[in-house]
Amino acid sequence: MSIDLPTVRLRLDEWDRPADADDHEILARCTGPTLDVGCGPGRLTAALAERGGVVLGIDVVSGAVGLTRGRGGAALRRDVFDTLPGEGRWETALLADGNVGIGGDPVALLQRLREVLDPRGRVVAELAAPGTPHTDGWARLECGVEQQVIRWSVVGIEDIDEIAAQAGLVVVERLQCGERWCAVLEEAA
Known part of the structure; x- marks a missing residue:
């Protein structure tokens, strides 16, 4: 199988900073035990933990996991x-920093998260x-010298309703946090 050159470059050091006001506005939508999918260097995992929440970060890059633990x-x-x-049993799955693109198939990712989440x-x-x-x-994940090429999608705010519906979810909230855009998705009734 041949892989085209990655169209997106994801440098984890760009997210290796403390959580800012926009991050905290997004995190305010996380309720109960939260799974931070693609946690990167862990700024959001750590910020949720500092609030006293139960949170677990997961990432495919070992360096990112080490930074989160650090x-x-x-x-x-x-x-x-x-x-x-x-x-x-998870109440929230967090897909920050465009991580709805993980796996290159946002519908499949959201369907998988429905299995991981409490109904x-x-x-x-x-x-x-x-x-x-x-x-x-495709995207190239970069964490120091560690690099990994993964399937990746870019999903705009205007496309989320259709993608969510295909996964059995509905958009219950949209928000703009500074220059960033988010949506909260829940099970369709």
């Missing part, structure tokens, strides 16, 4: 499509700005 957050090197601790759970997903076309391709 911040005091709990993290495992896991792929979201593999078996995860607490399946069926009353929610997905908090950061999305691309209005006018950004939905694209499927």
Whole structure:
């Protein structure tokens, strides 16, 4: 199988900073035990833990997991499509920093998260700005010298309703946090 050159470059050092006001506005939508999918260097995992919440970060990059743990957050090197601790009991799945693109198939990712979440759970997903076309391709994750190429999608705020519906979810809230866009998804009635 040939892999085209990655269309997206994801440098984890860009997210290696303390959580800012926009991050905290997004985190305010996380209720109960939260799974931070694609936690990167752990700024959001650590911020949720500092609030006293139960939170677990997962990432496929071992360096990212190490950075999350270094911040005091709990993290495992896991792929979201593999078996995860607490399946069926998480109240929130957090997909920050465009992580709704993990796996290159946002519908499949959201369907997987429905298995991981409590049936009353929610997905908090950061999305691309209005006018950004939905694209499927590849991304290069970079954490120091460690690099990994993964399937990746870019999903704009305007595309989330259709993608959520295909996964059996509905958008219950949209928000703009500074320059960032998010949606909260829950089970369709």
